[in-house]
Amino acid sequence: MIIKSVNLETVCGITSVLPDNELPEIAIAGKSNVGKSSLINGLMGRKSYARTSSKPGKTQTINYYNINDSFYLVDLPGYGYATANVEIKAQWGKLIEDYLHQSKKIKFVMLLIDSRHEPSENDIIMYNWICSHGYIPVIIATKADKLRVTERETRKKAIIECLKIENDNNVIFYSALSQEGREDIYDRIIITAGLEKEKNDSSGSQNNNTCSGNPEKTKTRWRKNGRPERKDSGSQQKVSRAVQSGKMSPGGKGRKKK
Numbered sequence: 001m002i003i004k005s006v007n008l009e010t011v012c013g014i015t016s017v018l019p020d021n022e023l024p025e026i027a028i029a030g031k032s033n034v035g036k037s038s039l040i041n042g043l044m045g046r047k048s049y050a051r052t053s054s055k056p057g058k059t060q061t062i063n064y065y066n067i068n069d070s071f072y073l074v075d076l077p078g079y080g081y082a083t084a085n086v087e088i089k090a091q092w093g094k095l096i097e098d099y100l101h102q103s104k105k106i107k108f109v110m111l112l113i114d115s116r117h118e119p120s121e122n123d124i125i126m127y128n129w130i131c132s133h134g135y136i137p138v139i140i141a142t143k144a145d146k147l148r149v150t151e152r153e154t155r156k157k158a159i160i161e162c163l164k165i166e167n168d169n170n171v172i173f174y175s176a177l178s179q180e181g182r183e184d185i186y187d188r189i190i191i192t193a194g195l196e197k198e199k200n201d202s203s204g205s206q207n208n209n210t211c212s213g214n215p216e217k218t219k220t221r222w223r224k225n226g227r228p229e230r231k232d233s234g235s236q237q238k239v240s241r242a243v244q245s246g247k248m249s250p251g252g253k254g255r256k257k258k
């Protein structure tokens with residue numbers, strides 16, 4: 001894909017109203033420091049447009065990057081940063097929940113997992129949470145340059161078994177250094193966002209990213225106190241409990257309350 005323009009168009013915090021976009025959205029989730037901003041820069045062909053940091057938890061906002069005026073890369077706030085307080089954790093939960101629940105244009109969800117490690121408890125919760133909203137995330141196994149070639153298959157198997165992934169093709173190794181995996185990711189974006197119609201016919205994977213059957217959409221909403229109003233789905237409840245109990249932490253120190 002030729003990148004003609006990139007624009008950080010919208011930045012949403014906890015008090016923001018999420019934009020009602022017309023263009024398809026490609027969501028990028030994962031723990032702090034896993035490589036979300038680096039992936040976005042790689043996909044945009046920019047060195048440092050999205051801010052990267054070796055300190056975890058810089059992004060506590062939802063950032064919408066408009067690409068070529070044809071789709072958005074949506075950078076979701078990272079989780080897994082233990083020092084955040086309860087209020088910040090509740091805000092983080094609400095932000096992600098609002099996004100997955102409200103956005104009508106989500107076409108493709110990527111969940112980034114560090115290729116060197118087993119998926120964490122938070123990664124598993126996040127995976128199930130995304131599925132409970134009707135999407136099957138494609139796993140981007142990041143920092144692939146740090147793995148020996150011989151470790152690849154073992155790491156891939158571990159991710160597949162841990163998350164109970166049915167389709168092996170839904171794990172893509174990516175390196176921000178070598179850009180390995182970029183083309184594969186772009187192929188998925190093009191297909192799922194319907195950017196180039198002719199590619200649709202030659203691929204059997206159009207439906208890989210939405211749950212088959214008729215998934216029950218969760219109706220649970222977050223109240224200001226961070227507790228869900230209603231509990232419908234198993235994984236929704238699980239993540240609610242995890243955030244409330246402090247097991248699942250948002251990345252970063254969070255925003256100051258406006």
Ligand SMILES: Nc1nc2c(ncn2[C@@H]2O[C@H](COP(=O)(O)OP(=O)(O)O)[C@@H](O)[C@H]2O)c(=O)[nH]1
Pocket residue numbers: 030031032033034035036037038039051052053054056057058059078142143144145146174175176177
């Ligand atoms: N070696 C290597 N380092 C990476 C890769 N992706 C990200 N990093 C580094 O990991 C750190 C966190 O990356 P960042 O993109 O800010 O993560 P985010 O918090 O998920 O947005 C930074 O120091 C990056 O340079 C990669 O593919 N390979």
Ligand SMILES: [Mg+2]
Pocket residue numbers: 036037038051052053058059
């Ligand atoms: Mg980031």
